[in-house]
Amino acid sequence: MCGIVGFVGKQQAAPILLDGLSKLEYRGYDSAGLAVRDGEKNTEVVKEVGRLKNLIEKTDEGKALPGTCGIGHTRWATHGVPSKTNAHPHVSGNCAGSGSGEVESDVVGVHNGIIENYQELKEKLLKHGYQFYSQTDTEVVIKLVDYYYKKYKLGPVDAIAKTMVRVRGSYALELMFTDYPDEIWVARKDSPMILGITDGESYIASDVPAILKYTRNVYYIGNLEFARVRAGEAVFYDLNGDAVQKDSVEITWDAEAAEKGGYEHFMMKEIHEQPKAVKDTLGSVLKDGRIDLSTVGLTDEEIKAITSITIVACGSAWHVGMANQYVIEDLAGIPVRVELASEYRYRKPLMDKTGIVIVISQSGETADSLAALRLAKEKGIKTLAIVNVVGSSIAREADNVFYTLAGPEISVATTKAYSAQMMAGYCLALQFGYVRGLVDEAAYKTYISELESIPEKIEKVLEDKERIQWFAAKYANASDIFFIGRGIDYAISLEGSLKLKEISYIHSEAYAAGELKHGTISLIEDNTLVIGVLTQPDLYEKTVSNMVECKARGAYLCGLTTFGRYEIEDSVDFVTYVPKVDEHFVGSLAVIPLQLLGYYVSVAKGLDVDKPRNLAKSVTVE
DSSP: OOEEEEEESSSOHHHHHHHHHHHTGGGOOSEEEEEEEOSSSOEEEEEEESSHHHHHHHTTTTTTSOOSEEEEEEEOOSSSOSSTTTSSOEESSSOOOSSEEEEOOSEEEEEEEEETTHHHHHHHHHHTTOOOOSSOHHHHHHHHHHHHHHHHOSOHHHHHHHHHHHOOEEEEEEEEETTSTTOEEEEEEBSOOEEEEETTEEEEESSGGGTTTTOSEEEEOOTTEEEEEETTEEEEEOTTSOEEOOOOEEOOSOGGGGSOTTOSSHHHHHHHTHHHHHHHHHHTTEETTEEOOTTTTOOHHHHHHOOOEEEEEOHHHHHHHHHHHHHHHHHHOOOEEEEEHHHHTTSOOOOOTTSEEEEEESSSOOHHHHHHHHHHHHTTOEEEEEESSTTOHHHHHSSEEEEOOOOOOOSSSOSHHHHHHHHHHHHHHHHHHHHTTSSOHHHHHHHHHHHHHHHHHHHHHHTTHHHHHHHHHHTTTOSEEEEEESTHHHHHHHHHHHHHHHHHOOEEEEEEGGGGGGTGGGGOOTTOEEEEEEOOGGGHHHHHHHHHHHHTTTOEEEEEEETTOGGGGGTOSEEEEEOOOOTTTTHHHHHHHHHHHHHHHHHHTTOOSSSOTTOOSSOOOO
């Protein structure tokens, strides 16, 4: 959550910082600020509430802030309301609440994350004469660095290391010290931070898109590590203050992949990129017509020894797990549990020592999922990550990694990353089933063929998007919408409901269709929209029956099914069709119209599709 940028080099820093922050707007924020150093002692801090454009206008696109060393931040409020005073950067002095002006302060910094013991630390600092102008935990940690810096007089390495030991919680810190005018110091624990170094200049960011136009080679700062960044160089340290050697990682997708490419919104662009994301993810493990998990690091012997699977994830990634639970159990014959990462480690789960925990996360930095991964590893359970970002925390810490090849996903509402994760799950399910002898050679080849057909069939669904657009305009003013389905269709309903509510702000819920009569049907009234997902042959008639019950109580019915099921038109008011594919994999097609529905409803309401209110792309705090 939030966005961090930094620059030190030969160019004017502020325009580069603003450009970097614009690439991170998708992360969710409510205020923005810059601190730029011009000369040895002068640091200018400028902060604004609201969209980044307010900060851009105030600084004349950065031209009004001279200096070649600076840091920037977009804030998503956790401690303290959105305001100039609470916006970052914060300073170790007592004069940065106004949001603009030159400051005289020994330490200036920005922070992503949450400091859990900030109240305790604040009381300690108050006793030592520090005053506080904001409600933030960030101001506390900046002043704690200042406290150790002045108390021990051993320099930034010692002050930062002592702060990191003392602080509890998650953080990515970016600091400037008055006594070190051409340096930026960074530190992290559980919140992402990367560095890019090229042509005698250094770039800092909390995510790749912010610096991709400048360099493809980045350094990932390890957990509980920090670094000194100068123009064209960086030195990394561990908590003991000892230098750490680190290799750079090349980012393979280009800068254009993080641009809109002619589409009105990133979300629509990413919806249309799904055929490629799915094809590339399948292609990463499909060799000569067979699935090869050697790049994932799983051998046939390990697969045969697995006795259970626990899938842990949040949000849409959890919905991926829900859908793949049915596929894995049916094809591989392994019992599967799907857990919300935010609940998993707090209920003292019983863990199967010969099982495997699969953690799904687009960013690879989701705080709850990372915590669940660490719990599994602590208990000696084998772990596998399905992530989209190479070198992310979850990818680095898991025993095995299945990388989805969706490329950068900018819109807060996930689409192509979801579809790539679904394909990764299918590949695991099919290979597990084949290796364990539940899928024979003939069926294996048929399933492979079905998987290979999915990208083209997604394109077929997208060709009919104008029909969904018409339907979305009809229900843009709805107040309540229900999604229902059974089995895999229920899992797809969960994702469809989330897509709609998160970007259109319409209340929607997904239910297992058979559960309607156990209470929820009391909410159905005239013209309530009920969307039924009907792709599973064995469950089709039962779900239609549940929909008809709703129609008898005044509901307007929308059916989503496969071509050939035209009799559905006798029972419902509107139907959208997807191509036929094996019933295990049809969720990858059924979700596309639901993504489009959410998108077009949001557009019809004039909302900010890519940056819905109160949401962040990557949830890196609990």
